[in-house]
Amino acid sequence: MDFGISISPSSRIDLDNLxxxxxxxxxxxxxxxxxxxxxxxxxxxxxxxxxxxxSLRSAILFLQNGKEEEALKLLKGxxxxxxxxxxCPRGINTRHLIISINKIYSDEK
Amino acid sequence: xxxxxxILQITPSEVIDRITDSYSNFVLPFVIGISFIxxxxxxxxIRIVYHLPNRDKKKFFLSLITPKCILKNIKNIFFDCLLHxxxxxxxxxxxxxxxxxxxxWFLLIVLGHIEVALFVPKHLSFSQGAIFYPIxxxxxxxxxxxxxxxxxxxxxxxxxxxxxxxxxxxxxAMFKRVRSIALGMRxxxxxxxxxxxxxxxxxxxxxxxxxxxxxTADVAGGSFLTRPMNYIFRSFFGNYLNFLPTWWAYSICLxxxxxxxxxxxxxxxxxxxxxxxxxxxxxxxxxxRKGFAExxxxxxxxxxxxxxxxxxxxxxxxxxxSSVYFxxxxxxxxxxxxxxxxxKCLLCNKCYELCPVGVDSPAIRIAQRQTLYNKIxxxxxxxxxxxxxxxxxxxxxxxxxxxxxxxxxxTPVIIRSIEDIFKKAGENYxxxxxxxxxxxxRPLMMAGRMSAAKELIQKNKEIIINxxxxxxxxxxxxxxxxxxxxxxxxxxxxxxxxxxxxxxNLIKEGIITPNKENVSYVYHDPCELGRGCNIYNEPRSIxxxxxxxxxxxxxxxxxxxxxxxxxxxTLDHKDRTQVTxxxxxxxTASGGEKxxxxxxxxYKTFRLQSKLEIVDLAQIxxxxxxxxxx
Numbered sequence: 001m002d003f004g005i006s007i008s009p010s011s012r013i014d015l016d017n018l019x020x021x022x023x024x025x026x027x028x029x030x031x032x033x034x035x036x037x038x039x040x041x042x043x044x045x046x047x048x049x050x051x052x053x054x055s056l057r058s059a060i061l062f063l064q065n066g067k068e069e070e071a072l073k074l075l076k077g078x079x080x081x082x083x084x085x086x087x088c089p090r091g092i093n094t095r096h097l098i099i100s101i102n103k104i105y106s107d108e109k
Numbered sequence: 110x111x112x113x114x115x116i117l118q119i120t121p122s123e124v125i126d127r128i129t130d131s132y133s134n135f136v137l138p139f140v141i142g143i144s145f146i147x148x149x150x151x152x153x154x155i156r157i158v159y160h161l162p163n164r165d166k167k168k169f170f171l172s173l174i175t176p177k178c179i180l181k182n183i184k185n186i187f188f189d190c191l192l193h194x195x196x197x198x199x200x201x202x203x204x205x206x207x208x209x210x211x212x213x214w215f216l217l218i219v220l221g222h223i224e225v226a227l228f229v230p231k232h233l234s235f236s237q238g239a240i241f242y243p244i245x246x247x248x249x250x251x252x253x254x255x256x257x258x259x260x261x262x263x264x265x266x267x268x269x270x271x272x273x274x275x276x277x278x279x280x281x282a283m284f285k286r287v288r289s290i291a292l293g294m295r296x297x298x299x300x301x302x303x304x305x306x307x308x309x310x311x312x313x314x315x316x317x318x319x320x321x322x323x324x325t326a327d328v329a330g331g332s333f334l335t336r337p338m339n340y341i342f343r344s345f346f347g348n349y350l351n352f353l354p355t356w357w358a359y360s361i362c363l364x365x366x367x368x369x370x371x372x373x374x375x376x377x378x379x380x381x382x383x384x385x386x387x388x389x390x391x392x393x394x395x396x397x398r399k400g401f402a403e404x405x406x407x408x409x410x411x412x413x414x415x416x417x418x419x420x421x422x423x424x425x426x427x428x429x430x431s432s433v434y435f436x437x438x439x440x441x442x443x444x445x446x447x448x449x450x451x452x453k454c455l456l457c458n459k460c461y462e463l464c465p466v467g468v469d470s471p472a473i474r475i476a477q478r479q480t481l482y483n484k485i486x487x488x489x490x491x492x493x494x495x496x497x498x499x500x501x502x503x504x505x506x507x508x509x510x511x512x513x514x515x516x517x518x519x520t521p522v523i524i525r526s527i528e529d530i531f532k533k534a535g536e537n538y539x540x541x542x543x544x545x546x547x548x549x550x551r552p553l554m555m556a557g558r559m560s561a562a563k564e565l566i567q568k569n570k571e572i573i574i575n576x577x578x579x580x581x582x583x584x585x586x587x588x589x590x591x592x593x594x595x596x597x598x599x600x601x602x603x604x605x606x607x608x609x610x611x612x613x614n615l616i617k618e619g620i621i622t623p624n625k626e627n628v629s630y631v632y633h634d635p636c637e638l639g640r641g642c643n644i645y646n647e648p649r650s651i652x653x654x655x656x657x658x659x660x661x662x663x664x665x666x667x668x669x670x671x672x673x674x675x676x677x678x679t680l681d682h683k684d685r686t687q688v689t690x691x692x693x694x695x696x697t698a699s700g701g702e703k704x705x706x707x708x709x710x711x712y713k714t715f716r717l718q719s720k721l722e723i724v725d726l727a728q729i730x731x732x733x734x735x736x737x738x739x
Contacts, residue, residue, distance in 0.1 A: 030679075032681065045519065047545060047546075047548055048489075048548075050544070051491055052488075052489075076487055077488055077489055077491065078487075079515075079548035079552065080548070080552040080553050082515070082552055083518070086516070086710070091681075095556065096678045099678065102485045102486075103481075103482065106486060
């Protein structure tokens with residue numbers, strides 16, 4: 001009988017084991033990464049977001065939690081149109097941030 | 110008639126070789142210098158052509174034998190390399206300075222050779238010192254004072270006159286080093302070491318030539334400049350011992366100049382003709398450092414006109430990001446600095462527009478970005494899949510398509526205004542990205558991700574062609590530029606126009622007639638629309654039909670980027686606001702009531718900072734139409 005209950009995989013993140021060198025490299029190249037307040041304006045205005053799951057907000061959160069693969073997946077559909085840059089209330093240089101994340105995290109896999 | 114023939118006949122006794130074997134050791138520095146530069150140039154030319162892609166090689170050589178192209182080449186080389194009309198237009202004094210040195214020196218060389226050809230033609234053969242003899246002609250000859258003809262005197266006069274012309278240019282150049290603003294330049298380049306060596310030897314060449322020719326004026330002839338100097342010098346030197354040292358000095362300066370030339374800014378003298386030939390052949394920059402780009406890099410004269418042009422120069426710390434320093438680092442292969450500058454640039458193209466040589470440094474920057482970012486993986490498969498939009502159905506046969514583009518989606522007022530105008534004009538239109546669409550690909554291209562951009566271009570093209578429309582109206586200049594240059598929709602019978610052209614045509618044909626009101630407007634030329642697509646007049650004439658047009662301090666091809674440009678990757682928010690402020694100061698100087706622009710990106714950027722009201726071109730037209738109706 002199915003009660004709708006099962007054992008789910010652990011979603012625990014062990015931040016002690018996180019390798020932060022890539023993150024540190026990223027914030028050295030684009031310090032704006034630290035400015036994000038995860039308000040979601042970027043996702044709301046995103047051109048690619050209508051068709052795909054592009055989300056800079058989630059990508060930054062994922063990176064801070066060490067989920068690099070997931071973060072990269074969220075940026076694959078970005079067309080660099082720059083709308084999020086115009087919208088961002090924190091004035092983050094989003095286009096450079098996206099391009100730097102892509103470069104740093106996918107180059108040195 | 111008989112006397113005329115007498116003048117043309119060579120009088121054998123007029124000019125006699127003073128030095129028996131027509132050689133003296135002092136010519137050596139010059140000969141070494143000129144041989145070095147000739148070898149260097151030959152190797153350089155072969156290297157540049159070798160690195161061209163095969164298709165470009167064919168194009169280049171074909172253009173050299175096409176009559177139409179040959180005529181264009183000759184015209185461009187004459188006006189751009191010798192007279193430098195572009196510098197004259199920038200500032201007459203600067204133009205005079207440059208053409209005095211460049212064209213004057215050219216005349217000296219040509220006249221010297223003609224003189225040799227007329228009086229001692231045997232010295233034009235290689236074995237008789239053709240390399241150096243015409244340059245040091247005055248040293249080697251003795252003019253028989255009994256037999257000087259009118260023709261001889263004419264040449265004495267011409268040589269002195271041209272030398273004076275060159276010297277006046279050199280004087281101005283020295284003055285410019287001290288106070289460049291007098292010649293219309295707020296900033297000028299800091300010369301590097303090789304530049305300094307070449308610069309100072311260039312400055313010395315002509316005064317030394319004057320000195321050397323003055324000493325020999327009583328022997329080899331001279332005119333209003335050299336003869337009086339000769340009298341003065343003779344009166345207190347009293348002998349001919351100073352002949353040789355001055356000619357040595359003159360020759361050493363020439364040699365030094367040629368030796369320093371390949372490593373200095375003066376490489377532009379010889380590379381510019383090659384650049385003109387290649388540009389007229391239709392070559393484009395593909396690699397940032399090799400082939401055509403190398404010709405561009407070496408054609409940069411390091412004049413620094415681009416420093417004043419750059420919109421980032423409102424902050425002094427940004428002066429180092431100008432094109433002139435970008436190209437200097439490219440020449441030195443300093444990759445770190447090259448990347449830094451390439452990523453910083455706003456790609457507003459103003460430096461390219463104002464460059465007297467026409468070095469397309471924004472294109473080199475994009476090529477450099479490609480080396481950095483083209484490999485980044487992308488995935489547009491879900492956005493480009495056909496399930497998202499119905500591409501097979503002919504939705505709008507023979508009608509108008511409106512593509513708003515990403516940025517216009519952020520400014521609903523522009524979309525609303527354009528739709529109003531469509532309705533008033535009674536057009537059969539469809540708005541293809543009403544519920545969001547794909548990006549045009551230009552932002553990806555500017556970030557150097559060419560292959561990703563190509564995919565978007567392909568998809569957009571499919572959608573537009575399948576709709577069956579005949580006309581595509583765009584409201585964003587960024588889209589407009591790439592649609593014109595990369596999409597090739599004309600091949601499918603689709604006309605691509607920006608809405609400023611569209612409204613202009615409607616008003617001209619009398620389909621819509623907006624009311625004219627007593628409001629003054631300043632028009633801001635968006636970079637991509639003005640310098641990018643050469644549309645300056647249509648928006649202005651639209652504004653004139655709805656209000657009063659006031660000129661900005663700098664406009665048309667000199668307009669200043671709004672600071673929101675998608676070209677720059679690393680310029681941060683704080684620096685961008687500075688650029689915007691500079692652009693707004695330029696627009697508000699003439700005292701217009703409202704600022705009009707024709708680009709959603711400029712509109713959005715200005716609105717955040719401007720004290721004046723910012724309006725869009727379509728908006729002011731649509732408002733006037735409503736007024737008439739109600």
